[in-house]
Amino acid sequence: MTDGYLSINGRRRLSGETRVQGCKNAALPCLTACLLCERGEACLSNCPYLTDVENTAEILERLGAVCRFDEGGHAVSVRAENVFGSAIDNEMMNRMRSSVLFMGALLSRTGEADLGYPGGCEIGARPIDMHIRAFRELGVDIDEEGGMIRCRLRSGLKPCQVSLLCPSVGATENIMLLTAKSEGRTVIRNAAREPEIVDLQNFLNAMGADIRGAGSDVIVINGAKELRGADYGIMPDRIAALTYMAAAAACGGKIFLRGANPEHLAVCVSVLRDMGVSVKRVSGGMIVSMSGRPNAVNTIKTLYYPGFPTDAQPAFMAAATVAKGTTVFVESIFENRFRHAPELKKLGADIDVNMCQATVRGKESLSGADVRACDLRGGAAMVIGGLVADGTTRVYGVSHIERGYENISRDFSNLGADIRMIY
Numbered sequence: 001m002t003d004g005y006l007s008i009n010g011r012r013r014l015s016g017e018t019r020v021q022g023c024k025n026a027a028l029p030c031l032t033a034c035l036l037c038e039r040g041e042a043c044l045s046n047c048p049y050l051t052d053v054e055n056t057a058e059i060l061e062r063l064g065a066v067c068r069f070d071e072g073g074h075a076v077s078v079r080a081e082n083v084f085g086s087a088i089d090n091e092m093m094n095r096m097r098s099s100v101l102f103m104g105a106l107l108s109r110t111g112e113a114d115l116g117y118p119g120g121c122e123i124g125a126r127p128i129d130m131h132i133r134a135f136r137e138l139g140v141d142i143d144e145e146g147g148m149i150r151c152r153l154r155s156g157l158k159p160c161q162v163s164l165l166c167p168s169v170g171a172t173e174n175i176m177l178l179t180a181k182s183e184g185r186t187v188i189r190n191a192a193r194e195p196e197i198v199d200l201q202n203f204l205n206a207m208g209a210d211i212r213g214a215g216s217d218v219i220v221i222n223g224a225k226e227l228r229g230a231d232y233g234i235m236p237d238r239i240a241a242l243t244y245m246a247a248a249a250a251c252g253g254k255i256f257l258r259g260a261n262p263e264h265l266a267v268c269v270s271v272l273r274d275m276g277v278s279v280k281r282v283s284g285g286m287i288v289s290m291s292g293r294p295n296a297v298n299t300i301k302t303l304y305y306p307g308f309p310t311d312a313q314p315a316f317m318a319a320a321t322v323a324k325g326t327t328v329f330v331e332s333i334f335e336n337r338f339r340h341a342p343e344l345k346k347l348g349a350d351i352d353v354n355m356c357q358a359t360v361r362g363k364e365s366l367s368g369a370d371v372r373a374c375d376l377r378g379g380a381a382m383v384i385g386g387l388v389a390d391g392t393t394r395v396y397g398v399s400h401i402e403r404g405y406e407n408i409s410r411d412f413s414n415l416g417a418d419i420r421m422i423y
Contacts, residue, residue, distance in 0.1 A: 006395040006409055008386035009418040010368060014253035018414040020241045020260045020285070021406045022046035022074065022234040024053070026199040028098040029173045030234060031056045033200065034078035035065065035105040036181055037207055040229025042078045044203075047234050048406045049073030051399070055095045059088055059102060079229075080109075087114040090147065094119035096403070100128055100170055103151060104177035107140060111153040130171040134162045138178065138186070159184030159223065167192040167217065167304045173200055175221075180209040182223030191219045194305040195264045199235045206230035238264040239311045240405060243380045244415065245269075245288050246315035249277045250322055250388040254289035255415050262286055267308050271297055271316070275323065296325030296362055302333050314340045314381035321349040322388050323362035331356045340378030343371040347385045347393065365390055373397035376404045383408060387417055394422075 027047045034042040047053060049069075053076070057067040060078060063085035068077045086106050093099045093116040106113035118128070128149075132142055135151065139158035143150045159182060164171055169192040176197075179186040191197070193215055201214035207230045210222040241260040248255050249272055262269065262281045269279045275294040280287045297320070302310040310333040320327040321344055331337045338358050341351045346369045350361040368391030373379025379401035386393030395401075398421070401408055409419045 004398060004421060004423040006383065006386070006398055007420050007422050008368075008383065008393045008395065010387050010389040010391065010393060011365070012251065012387070012416060012418055014248050014251050014255050015416040016414050017256040017258060018244065018411045019258045020236040022048040023196060023199070023237040024048055024050055024404045025239070026196040027053055027234045028056055029101055029177070029196070029200045030203045030232065031060065031076065031078070032098070032101045032105050033177060033204055033207070035060065035063065035080050035083060035102070035109050036177065036227045037078070037080050037229055038226060039081065042080070042207065042229050043075065043231045045075045045231070045233045046236075047074055047076050048237065050403060050406060052096045052098065052403050055092070056098070059092050059099065062088070062092070063106075083109060086110040086112045088116070090116035093117065097170070100131065101174055101177060103131065103135070103149065104174040107135075107151055107153055108178050108181050113149075113151040115149055116147055117149070128170070130164055130166070130168050131174050134164070134171060134175050135178065137162055138175070157182045157184070159186040161187040161189060163189040164191065166190070169194055169197065172197055172219070176200060176204065176211060176219065179221045179223060180204050180211065181225070181227055184223055186221040186223070188219040188221070189217065191217050192305065193217060195235060195238065203230070203232045206232050236261050239309065239377070241265065241286075242268050242309075242312045243315045243384070243405075244411070245272055245277070245279070246312070246319045247384045247387055247412070248288045248290050249275050249294045250319040250384055252290045252292065253416065254287065256285055256287050258285040260286040267306060268312055271300060271308065275319070293362070293364070294319055294323045296320060296323040296327045299328045299330060301330040304333070310334055310337060311377050313337060314377045315384055317341070317358065317360060318344060318381040318384035318388070320360040320362060321347075321351070321366060321385065322364070323360075325362055327360045327362070329358040329360065331358070339374040340381040343374070343378070343382055344385050346371050347389050349385070367391055368393040370394045370396065373400040376400050380405065380408070383412065383419070387412065387419070
């Protein structure tokens, strides 16, 4: 965990180029999937160097795998032939939400899993009821007691059709990890459709799995007998790309995002164009340019993919604080996703929050102040608020930001911002 703060001198137009890092929300399930590889080495390139990635690697190593990062940290190799463990302590589980995916991977590999409840940012209730319900349908015995989840495959998996109550990314991934190596066919209905699900499917298939349909709401998994080592490149991080794009909308200027994939960003690009931003697809990435203040957008409502992502809402709210007019944000995924709003108000933003709705009345400028990142994506909003504010802003709680952004001060410095990490 980092001690210190980000110091930002704002009111500078952005200009320059930065590389979009590998995707956190694809890297973590793919790293977890390495546990299924009983033969050979699994190698993931374009892997972001983040605290959540380090924590996932530490869990793998505690279970008996061997993880090796390259010198720059952007590739990780995992050998899991000698996995011996099936339990993860509460301290490790509490570090991140994605730790719940070890439930499916461990059951597949060892037939049992003992683990605590997952942690992560406090952005609202994210129960794992759907995971447990689906696992029981697939033949897993589960006991919940004393803050632990104890899972056993006593008579083997029972492949079947699993219908999710809502398109949960975590539940979809966990079922894929549990059933990739099994006998028979499993069908997930109302599956999550995010690009990160496609990335997990492609990596598992590279290791020898037979999974089809990721990216749609029906995924078919024909169980494979064995998974082997493979090389795979992680997709670019669409939320990181959207963070830089929202910053360009707020600050103005012209930036090149190397590696950004516009196919993952369609809805948000449409919103940015409504805000007056020019977004162009070019060879190797995207060019984003903006002159003047952004236009307000009547309503931005978060939805499951391919709708507007809840993870992008805080960054776009920060941009809306200096828009011409009023923007209403409706949060339909997490009930506690506006924790950044009071911090933006410290910078002078005009925001009213009522339950799951936030009304943002844009102002010509904000003023620098001391603010705190309360969660990962809210931390990105604090950085954008500081970039657009007059004077100096200090952003505390940087450890939250480091869970999802490899080096946010470096990347914004590459884009012409005056931002430094102070220890």
